[in-house]
Amino acid sequence: MALRVLIPAEVLRERVARLAAQICSDHPDGVVLVAVLKGSALFLADLIRTMTVPVQVDFLAVSSYAAGTGRVRLVKDLDADISGRDVVLVEDIVDTGLTLTYLHGELARRGPRSLSVCSLLDKSCRRIVPITVRYVGFEIGDEFVIGYGMDYAERYRNVGAVLAGELDVLRHDPDAYVAELFGR
Numbered sequence: 001m002a003l004r005v006l007i008p009a010e011v012l013r014e015r016v017a018r019l020a021a022q023i024c025s026d027h028p029d030g031v032v033l034v035a036v037l038k039g040s041a042l043f044l045a046d047l048i049r050t051m052t053v054p055v056q057v058d059f060l061a062v063s064s065y066a067a068g069t070g071r072v073r074l075v076k077d078l079d080a081d082i083s084g085r086d087v088v089l090v091e092d093i094v095d096t097g098l099t100l101t102y103l104h105g106e107l108a109r110r111g112p113r114s115l116s117v118c119s120l121l122d123k124s125c126r127r128i129v130p131i132t133v134r135y136v137g138f139e140i141g142d143e144f145v146i147g148y149g150m151d152y153a154e155r156y157r158n159v160g161a162v163l164a165g166e167l168d169v170l171r172h173d174p175d176a177y178v179a180e181l182f183g184r
Contacts, residue, residue, distance in 0.1 A: 003177050007138060007162040012120075012148060015137045016043065019118060020050040022135055023088055026116075030054030032087045033118075034107065036099075037061040037076065039092035042149035042157070043120045043137075047090065056080060062099060072099050074106065083111035088135070092149050093121040096128040104131065121145065121162070138162075144170075146177075156181070 007015075023031060030053050035044040037059050048055050061076035087107060094100050100117065108115055118135035125142055144167040146152055147159030153174035156163070159181060169176045
């Protein structure tokens with residue numbers, strides 16, 4: 001039942017600040033950050049707290065049509081018009097690239113001046129479709145990750161670090177790591 005810290009909280013803070021600085025440097029007049037719910041919420045919050053340019057924030061949420069198909073649909077769309085704006089799509093993790101490709105296409109059709117992607121984690125080893133991630137926090141392998149906004153069955157989002165857990169253990173018992181992490 002191995003659970004290990006993949007990226008400690010302090011390292012996350014440093015890297016998020018570096019990503020924010022890169023985005024600010026590329027967009028000195030301001031930027032619209034579009035976060036994908038729910039996993040990117042903590043990452044987004046930390047990212048915008050360290051930004052030094054005007055930032056507008058909006059959210060998208062997606063849901064799978066059917067498990068294993070790779071197809072998604074929007075369940076929460078943007079509130080703002082992004083046409084003619086510089087937009088950065090903020091993700092917690094890019095895995096196969098299927099969801100990101102769909103979202104990138106949806107946003108591109110809305111006519112932003114520029115559109116790039118920022119992801120805390122990039123699992124390029126699992127990529128099925130090619131997609132460019134302009135701002136990458138960390139390249140990781142094929143680990144199953146939880147914490148820092150990422151979950152399993154809506155658990156573990158509130159852990160301040162990125163942890164690598166065992167998917168088979170979580171499938172058997174979604175609360176398998178609760179006692180270890182929270183003393184219960």
